[in-house]
Amino acid sequence: MTERTDKTRATRRRFLAGAAGVAAAGVTAARADNAKSLAKNLPPNVADWSKSLGEGVGVRAYGTPSKFEKDVQRRTVGWLTATPESSVSFTPLHQLDGIITPNGLCFERHHGGIAEVDPNDYRLMLHGMVDKPLVFTLEDLKRLPRVNRVYFLECAANSGMEWRGAQLNGAQYTHGMVHCVQYTGVPLKLLLEQAGVKPNAKWLMVEGGDAAGMNRSLPLAKALDDCLIAYRMNGEMLRPEQGYPVRLVVPGWEGNLWIKWLRRIKVGDQPWYTREETSKYTDLLEDGKARQFTFVMDAKSVITSPSPQMPVHGKGFMVISGLAWSGRGKVSRVDVSLDGGRNWRTAKIDGPVFDKSCVRFYYEHEWTGEQLLLQSRAMDDSGYVQPSKDALRKIRGVNSIYHNNGIQTWAVKSDGEVENVEVG
């Protein structure tokens, strides 16, 4: 018998013992609760909800979460940017599992409000260095061949507040500018083929219809590779804050390029050097120079539970869970450390592993109340390994707010509370 098998069996035994203990505790709790008023809903009594048809939850045209889940929500950080003009909300990663983010909880960042585009008046113009300029209505786009792909979308500024040290206390705030949904859209390549791109074209300018007129330069090669003109997320039409009715999907690249309310694509032979790729979304280095066009979001991961907003309630068997993603391909492995990076164990990746998508990882642990320094590190099929924050700082300094994919540390204290910390 190998050591590995030995360990697996031992873990299994611990789990069965631990979980049975948990269940027994449940019974005890139920008995203790019998003294309280809510005991009427606990076994052996028949609960109130088994005696009525429920209130206000009859057949609904469009369903909403349970009233008991009101705490599961996108949140903002007031002092960061929370104004009607420019804001950002964060995905509650700590309250989710699996890899699909429900549409209502996908983080969103806007720079000039949320455009309310009438789909009947929507037009997408494709012009510049092409044989034949084209204008598409939404109905035109919907008649074209489309594909369905699950991709993560991460804002370049995700974890940006952590460059100078542990700051925000919660996975939602440190890593919540990421979400992962199934998009339906037309390959941008098809539209470019229809228009006929001139031989010396090399770049596109992609522009949004919001009040910010958000625009960026995109290499033609990427557009021809895997970009989508997307109009659906998780089956239904895009949400307003995600660019309804049409957004650009740029798999694996920084979210700022995924232009929402997409109204124009201009073909050219060089970058446009727009505001959003000069004064913003460049990486200011130690020497004062700014690195431009850091498109790819490198491999990254975060433990979502336990985390500061999701403490551990009591000792015993538990599952350490998190998300990993890479803009360079598929996540190939995720390691977890319990001691701040001194020892690493391979976590189990569960569920589908798609290209440039989130994966869900789990690591089982019998917690005896000892202090933990939890970390995770992602690897992808390009051979890239997620670096420590310090390794990143050595190369990049601490002036930037973008592209921080350093390893996150959560300290689990003996009372189960969790804090954002850094280890030396």
Added chain:
Amino acid sequence: MTERTDKTRATRRRFLAGAAGVAAAGVTAARADNAKSLAKNLPPNVADWSKSLGEGVGVRAYGTPSKFEKDVQRRTVGWLTATPESSVSFTPLHQLDGIITPNGLCFERHHGGIAEVDPNDYRLMLHGMVDKPLVFTLEDLKRLPRVNRVYFLECAANSGMEWRGAQLNGAQYTHGMVHCVQYTGVPLKLLLEQAGVKPNAKWLMVEGGDAAGMNRSLPLAKALDDCLIAYRMNGEMLRPEQGYPVRLVVPGWEGNLWIKWLRRIKVGDQPWYTREETSKYTDLLEDGKARQFTFVMDAKSVITSPSPQMPVHGKGFMVISGLAWSGRGKVSRVDVSLDGGRNWRTAKIDGPVFDKSCVRFYYEHEWTGEQLLLQSRAMDDSGYVQPSKDALRKIRGVNSIYHNNGIQTWAVKSDGEVENVEVG
């Protein structure tokens, strides 16, 4: 060059010509619209939504669809069963794409209202022929190992009104009692292992906490194979009408077994013959005998667009699109017919193909206004081929309302309107 390659290239040429025509029509429409008041939002004008920050769509804790998508909703059929006690709503399949159903649009069927379970008072009892009866709280379940799986869920009565002939005019009504989401849950096998199942146990009784006390008998072998004690769908907690906080997931088997608001699992050595598996959910045959325990949902498919609620707007290139699924494994192939089943072509399956999950299929067609009799037929990796309605009727008669997986026919008329018909 093979015939297949020839055909692919020809299709490609037709698509590029057709789609460019569509785009040109868009430009024309835009110009014509300039005479109207809404012309102010069309190019070359700057649209209203580019000049403001939007109304009522600032950062929201939990997002909702665009106000322009109000028509995308679950619908009921009044004369069927639409009462507070017992009702069914239908997924708007014709308005969706890809394979993931957004949680707010998943069809739901209830038999005794929608239980409003307080998650703090939730208990799951596991007893009967076990070594150690157990009671789990929701927190207990959340601490256990879990898996993430995408599965379709189909009501046994889906398409049930079509046994005696084409009746309901819309894919939402004929096939909308199906949805497909990513579940997160604990393998039921783990709970059974903890309790210790007695050697001669063969069946489980699974019971819901709703006012109907919905209960069914489930073979132990299935429970040990792939059933889940699920508490999440598409990442977030289950919706109230889907069994919040816990439902049973029985992959590939009829929806009635997927007990919602799950409160009790009893282990025994024979079926319980509950109301819902005797007076209901049996297949009444021609000779008056009822076939019992038709658990598996056989391979099935439906074209969602075009369909009666999604007519064709004008001639030209279009994509015929639909969903296919099988309770016996993976969908291996979907064929499409344009002439009521005389000739079949293989459709393209796009996106992931999971076990016992929906797949999305597409078939491209240049429509010249000719009448079409659209059909689709699904095949799975067990070798099963979806039968015609008549083939089903020869064996099953027309007395049942359950397990109708016959091939659906849509007639596309020269004006683009679509109707539910049957072909001889």
